[in-house]
Amino acid sequence: MALLSKKDTNLILDPLADNNPITIQVLGICSALAITAELQASVVMAISVLFVLGVGNVVISLLRNIIPTKIRIIVQLIVVATLVIIVDQVLKAFAYELSKTLSVFVGLIITNCIIMGRFEAFALGNGPWKAFLDGIGNALGYGIILIVVGFFRELLGSGTLFGFKVFGDPVAKTGLYATGYENNGFMIIPPAALIVVGIIIWVQRSRNRALIEEN
């Protein structure tokens, strides 16, 4: 590969599977539980985190030699908050509809522990290019899990995908509902996300036994 060295490629690929922020590091669980009842919300959140983590990692990496150690967490927090507010304000002025969809996520992005975690663990000790790749990789790893969880929860809980009725109409009893199938209301509430994430972790670890921790 000409553009990315092997090490750089790993920065993006590792968090997608063997070092996934949600299933392996168990970070960012809060937002994975809260907003995955619909596929659309999962996708919006994944894209937002991709942007914030990619840009934020670069900013922190550029500042890494001048940030005072004692207040580094506060500095990181301010960088995230500033980025999120800038995006929110610009969208409010030029893409009002989109900003209304996103405004709910603003608070969730600032408090997402994956973002602070990558700033602290990676961006503070590496150059901007690597930090950028690391940010993109982790955001993608996070986004994939979110989208998988959102897919199953919306499909089984509401019988829809992106709001489109996949199984027919539950009230008029058409399509699959005509056979007596019912939506599983449990999938809509947050505990269902915990179970879906748990199943993903189980599948992943039984496929790759090296990931199983020894007690």
Added chain:
Amino acid sequence: MAFNKENNSYTIVFAAIMVIIVGSVLAYLASALSGKIAENERFEKQQNILYAMGVNENEGGGGVNFIPTDRVEAEFSKYITEQLVINGDQITQNDEAYLIDLKKQIASIKKGETAELPVFIGEKEGNKYYIIPMYGKGLWDAIWGFIALNENMVVQGVYFDHKSETPGLGANIKQRYFLDDFIGESILSNNQLKGIAVAKGNNDPQNNIKDDNEVDALAGATITGNGVSAMIRESVNLYKDYLETIRVN
């Protein structure tokens, strides 16, 4: 490295410079964009009021479609024939009544002061619509909306919006299927003004009974739903005297 990063004075200077930079960037951005944002919010209010009285671009069973922003001002002045401000016993006309912030008015009522309550009267195809604003609390933050009534106190349409309800759950109060359930419901119970509750133990999920003061709740959004019920009840109560004057039976 040129700096001693452990030094207290360095830390303070760094923090001060950072605050100044971040503060000025955000302040500049906020003031540069405030005009555009205010305009967007104004259009949005007009769109919401028109939506409640059924002036929208909804098609069949799709989603919520407002009048586009480039046409909304013209449509607003076409359909909204009167904008009133109720201040105690006095009712005055005010063409900018729709810009009144109901949150502030409710706060001054709670303090025992007088408040200015806006009402919008719309006319479409010979029918009159009385549109009143609502404001309340959801699970996480504010919820608000508009409800359009006719002289018989039957809901002609509603619009709800929220600041930060949970996506996929409480946030669905602004979905078309939830909003449409309110149309045709009466807010009267035993000839008294009551409101409409979002009910979980509803025996009428298809919403065929229009005088039970109930619509079907959203799964997984109990507290947001209760917030909607409370918001409608409080708003009807707030406008009770006015609604009694326009009521015909």
